[in-house]
Amino acid sequence: MKKLVIYLLVSLFISCSGNKDMSPSETAKVVAESFYHGDKASLKKHTTEEGYANLSSIQEMFVQDKNSKSDFKVVDEAMEGQVAWIKYSTAYDPKPGIFKLVKEDGHWKVTHNGPLDNGPF
Numbered sequence: 001m002k003k004l005v006i007y008l009l010v011s012l013f014i015s016c017s018g019n020k021d022m023s024p025s026e027t028a029k030v031v032a033e034s035f036y037h038g039d040k041a042s043l044k045k046h047t048t049e050e051g052y053a054n055l056s057s058i059q060e061m062f063v064q065d066k067n068s069k070s071d072f073k074v075v076d077e078a079m080e081g082q083v084a085w086i087k088y089s090t091a092y093d094p095k096p097g098i099f100k101l102v103k104e105d106g107h108w109k110v111t112h113n114g115p116l117d118n119g120p121f
Contacts, residue, residue: 024084024101027108029072031055031099036070036092038063048104048111055110064092078120084108085119 022030027046034042035055043059044052071091078085084101100117101108113119 021106022108024079024086024108025074025077027101028074028086028088028099028110029070031110032072032088032090032097033070035059036062036064036090037066037068046109048102048109051109051111054112062092068092076121080120085121087121 030042031046033039034046038059040056040059043055047055069091071089073089074086075089075096076085076087082103086099086101087096088099089096098113098119098121099110100113100119102111103109
């Protein structure tokens with residue numbers, strides 16, 4: 001009986017810690033921090049193929065100490081159907097950045113901002 005209770009508790013914890021759907025702003029924070037801290041695996045997981053190619057190509061120029069605080073803050077957020085725009089600030093750049101996110105396989109992912117993708121801000 002004791003083993004059964006332990007098994008059930010472990011199963012409960014595993015099921016509760018599964019893939020959580022992150023909001024666009026939570027995804028943007030993960031992408032910004034993984035970009036500046038050089039975490040390519042996390043960056044790839046939370047970006048589209050095109051977004052990853054774009055960000056990883058310039059990542060080496062902006063890598064910061066992994067222990068540094070990003071002070072990520074959402075400045076503005078807008079949704080247009082299956083597209084979200086996040087305007088954010090970090091301690092690493094005095095100018096706010098903008099991420100364009102799309103739903104891919106049910107998860108928000110940062111994608112490439114083209115020159116004509118000005119978004120709502």
